[in-house]
Amino acid sequence: MINRSLLLFVAGAAVMLLAGWVAFPRALYRQVAQPLDFDHKAHTVTAEMECLSCHEYRYDGTFAGIPKIDNCALCHSEPLGETENERKLVDEYITPGKEIPWLVYSRQPINTRFSHSVHTERAKVECERCHGDHGKSETLRPYEYNLVSGYSRDIWGPSISRLRRQPHQGMKMDDCMGCHQERGAVAGCLGCHR
Amino acid sequence: MMANTPNTATAAPVQENRKIRRFGMVINLDNCTGCGSCMMTCAVENNCAPAKEKITDRTGITLMRVFPVNDRQPMPVRQAGFVPMPCMQCEDPPCELVCPQQAVELDPLSGIVDQMPQRCFGCRYCMAACPYHARYFNWYDPEWPKGMEQTLNPAVAPRMRGVVEKCDFCHGRLHLAEDQAAIDGNDDYTYTPACVEACPTQAIVFGDLNDEDSEVSQLAKDPNSFRFLAKLGTEPKVYYYSEHEWRRNLAERDMNGNASRNEGKEA
């Protein structure tokens, strides 16, 4: 009798643990495919471009973020290669002058103020510190967003427990604060929020 | 909270040359005509929504508010004027002390008392603690007429219902100045809050009080300058200026007692 009771109890616990650690993280996020598959490696390695060639600053120091279609059109007004992706880029976006509706992995919410110029220009932080080797990736993984909060999965990071994560994994406030503490960089609430 | 020496030697020495500023204001009350330009531009800059029908002067959000004041003499010898009141940005803020979850902070780099609506859970203790009534609560969600949300300023996040907000010296503009400085490679920036820029009679002088040579520092030391409720010891960084004694007398409550104070107000 005791055994049966214990077994049931343990079974309940096991099911819950499985649900919590395996099913829940999957159920909480939804995957969406990017409109185009962009090959960063082809640009940064093969074409030897800098991050800032496309992800540039405006005159006032604000970060322009994902490049506009005009930027792509500078090189790709006609297809340079033969990939399906490039054909799609030219036909569907560049020719009609339509912006590509990219889904930004590292998009922070409106209440977060992140100044790229302050980090990269003044503090000389490398792009890779936060974005990892995204600049060398060959393909775009699907964008994932949280069903409750709407945040991109990259903000929490890939691991649900947030344990043993790499420096570039996770963009929660704790992650920012950790790096700031490490470098002794003072930024009050006001430094990063608006 | 002030910077200690960085504990990791390898880290870039980000902190060393950061300038510590103490932004402050001197408002010349003799120049204020009570037009309200500062209030309007403040609302635009900081994404305040137009008032709903139910909102009153006691539930509205006017991060910069102009109060009509007078010397409490009978008409028609009464003298009257206006007092624009943003947050006083106290150096020893009574609101920061009371916030249970660190949603209020005296910014170490700028001296701005700063309220994080995203951290705030709306207990309103800070509102009770502020003697200047500089804090405002979002009694409802903000709502813009259809399409008008397009006019929102991206440098400032809109607030949601149930949180406190206040003037933070147009921090969105401070951020832009900071970005520009980072690109320019210097740390020697200043900026102009919206109300200062808008005042048609240039009644507001803004700047770094730590900078001895700035106009604001000089004006703050003028014998005609004063601060409201200075005796409470909150050390406001917003100063007022007037060449008229009755206006300077507004600084403290009348210690001689004035029983006719609220006479005729509620009949």
Next chain:
Amino acid sequence: MAITRRDLLLFGGGSVAALPFTPIPYKLLDDVSIWTQNFPWLPVPVPGEITLASTTCTLCPAGCGLKVRRVNTRPIGITPAAGHPVSRGTLCPLAFGAHQLAWHPLRLRQSRMNGQDAEPAAIAAKVAEAVGAGKKFAILDERPGRAVSSLYRQAAAKAGGVYLTPRLEEEAPLAAIRALCGEGAPEFGFDLEHARTVLSFGAPLLDGWGVPGAMKLHWKGRETAFIHAGSRFSPTAQLAAKWLPILPGSEAALALGLARVLVDEGLAAKVNGLDHYRALLNQMPLNRAAEITGLKAETIAETARRLQAEGPAVAVGGGDLAGPLGRETEAAIAALNALLGAVGREGGLVARRALAADAADLAPATPLEEADAGSIGVLLVEAATAGTARPWKSIAAKLAEDALVVLLSPYNSGYATFAQAQVATPAFLESLEEAPTAPGAARHSFALAPAVLEAPETAVAPAEFLALVAAEAGWAGLSEATTESACRARAAAIHASKRGSVFSIEDASETKVSEIGSADELYSKLAAGAVWVDDAPAAAAPPAVTLPGAAEGERQRMLTAATAPVHGPGGEGALVAIPAAWTGNTASGVRVPLAGKLDQESLLRALPGEALIHPATAQRFRLKQGARVRVEAPDAQYLATVRFSDAVMQGVVEISPGETEALDLFASTHGGASRAVRVRLGRA
């Protein structure tokens, strides 16, 4: 093996016990909090590149220069244009929220006729048809003096109709001065910048007269004495060096009383007609003036001496939104200026250089009140966006029985309820607009306001609508006209005159017109938001001035205006009502969406539709704060909300206009308009 309730409980118990060891509760707690920080129903402003576009404010006649801060193509804020020669880097509160007007809840997105959506062309056809049927055509231009106005005047001439202009209160005192100078008199403007003593008759010089803060800036660091005579403890009264709290409507008595002192004490300047004017003044002893105004005789005498001693001094009449003064009162103030020697003198009323004449075959501008009653069969009204204060009653009196009224406005407000058809026009910043010389300005100016926003496809600019009408009605030469063509013509006229200089907002630079190569170049500068300002008037001998009241009848009318200043039946229960308006809460315009910050959300202004009353007066009428009352004038009434203010004179109620009905109270039946009227308060 059956599953018992006990089994389920054990299984459930195990699950619950394990729950804290999974991320579920913690992650959900976090995510739900994040959800509250980003409620999906809250708008998220989209970041982008910030740019500035220069333009001009056309919401009121002041014509201030401004910069529109934009993110991509969206306007997000307005900043003043530093160094602007008209606005001097200042703006009024309404301008700061004006970029939101395009999304006003009252925005008219579709033209309408008889309560149905209608194409503008169909409305134009209807207008042309009515004109063809012999109905008398008229255009009411609420913003006269623009280049577009010349199109209206052409149309009126072609249709054999009239071009109507409303009475601009700021212009009224200047017209009165002009009347004293006889045939061929120049246009005048106030040169307050160089005055040492300024006496205003209720004109809100510090809060709502022309350019905001301008007086403070003019007088900064100089010893300018500003004396304000008015019945309201307005901001202007509060900030004046001296406030003369006169009883409502007694401006004429004060002007005559001051004149009397000047004449009696031999302080008056040499002017014509002193003899007949003395005959008038003899009937206004100083004590009588003191009694009517509620001032001490000594105060009036002192003020008069001060005006003389601390010159140059000028008296500013005109109502703006303090409420209209009567014609006779304006005449008395003009006479006072003449006696002070202020006419044609620096620091007084200076003669404006004439502006190059517009093209020929224009209908003359007819003041609205001079139009024949019941004569108009088709009326086009081009409504000003904000800041107009005109009672509908004054328009209705001029209409024939079955008149067709077409309102050209971006908003479904103001006269909209009285118009059969509404043409949806572009809102502020959505189309090319113009800002001609501000009323009362000492020099002419002309600025263009280029569009910085895209107008809805359905919107039709007034000039375009007029072109539609012209095409239907067969008015030659008008069917091609646009705002731009009219403005180009004006720019060409300015260029031909080789006068003045152009200030560009963008780089704060000034260029002399004589240095600009072509008219097109001048136009393109103006179309980029620049402003043209005429040169200072050349020094000329002051014009000959003759005091008013040469005819006995005129003297009598002036005397009546001075001695019986308030109209309407008196007696028990009567109160005197005066308007307590400010730009932006008046009748036919719309309120800037954020204007509620100044009244509803703070106590800086009276709310539209409020009746301010002294608590003691209220007690006499047993009124409580917040009570709804019916304000009854002899032939108009208005519902208002009572608010107490111990700064209001006893026996007086200050009405803050909310709808046009409020203005009807002050459009009194005795001919002109009146600043004070006797009313009764009834419970609503």
Next chain:
Amino acid sequence: MTGTITKPAAIATVEKKWIVRGHERCSTARFMGWLAPWIGLLLLGLYATYLCFRYGLGETHLDNRFGFGLWIFLDLAVIALGAGAFFSGFLLYILKWKEIKAVINSAVVLGFLCYSGAVAVLAVDVGQPLRAWFTFWHPNTHSMLTEVTFCITVYLVVLTIEYLPIILKNRKFKSIPSFLVFEWELHKLMPVFAGVGVFLSFFHQGSLGGLFGVMRGRPFAFREGFSIWPTTFFLFVLSAAAVGPSFIILTTKLVEKITGKRLVKQDIYRVLAKTTGVLLTVYVALKSLDTLLWLNSTSIRAGVAPWEFYEFRPFGHATLFTEIVIFGMIPALLLLSRRLRERPGVITLGAVLACLGVVFNRFVMTIQTLALPTLSFDEFMIYLPNWVEYAVFGGVIAYAVIVYSLSYRYLNLFPQEMELQLAPKEVNDVSVR
């Protein structure tokens, strides 16, 4: 429980089986009749709560000047009255006053209801209750409110644990052996919990006072003190401890009145009354001293003349007199006198006055503090709560009444009840009619 439609009589039969053996309780129908209006009030409160959650706190009459209103005032009052629980625990478990056993169960239930009710109102009162846990994650250790939040949360858990054995002693639950074992183990630990509860309670009652005492910007509330604690910290502890027993007296008497039964022996009342009397005397003395200090030193240094506070009607000098003399000195003297304590009517009167006193003190600290102007051009402000605020609080009162009624009906709240039911009436006992 059966899940099928049953006749009322059958329900009554089942329901009766839950009642403690030997207790006389009214009929099921009558009990339902008693509950019905309270359930109605509870539903109204829930509707008002829905309005606040759905549309925002603009549905209330709170405003920027009265960020604290009816809810905070009543929360403070209720928590002060609920102090009866911790103080009874202190007397019983720490000071070993055996008499208190007669009311300890009721006191625990009352404490639980006061605290849980206050927390429920707070959840409506704060603008973003879903973020309330930030206080635990990002605590500002300088804030009195952090202290209050921590203590109240933990104390509520303690009260729940203290409540649990009372529930488990229910006739039905007792039939489950494991429950009985659990209850017995819990019971052994009770003094520990009571001790923890007493500590927490002392602390947060004080912090609630500190809440106001630290407000430097509000000279009416600001007090100096020892170290980080302003004098209000200690005054709140003392006043709460003083009226706690009085509240127990009043509630017990009320239950006796409503049920028409004798529940505790008369001497219990005397013990409790004496406790209030002694503590209230000390409190009044210290409060008077504090007031004098504040009027003559603290507020003057903040730039406010003492008479200023009492210049605004309706808060004249009478408020100070009422608070200290009528609601302080008088009940203290009434309950201190052994002769007067002999008369049950005097005990009731003294307890009522003492409870009113603490409520009035909390009112003065919240509402008057906010109503008084600070800036020289401020106006004195009046605030009147609207129906939503009353309804939410009414809902919490209804919740408390319902849960207490159920507890009284099915649990053994007053251990002496059965004994008194059987025993002949005490000759001089006139407390029950």
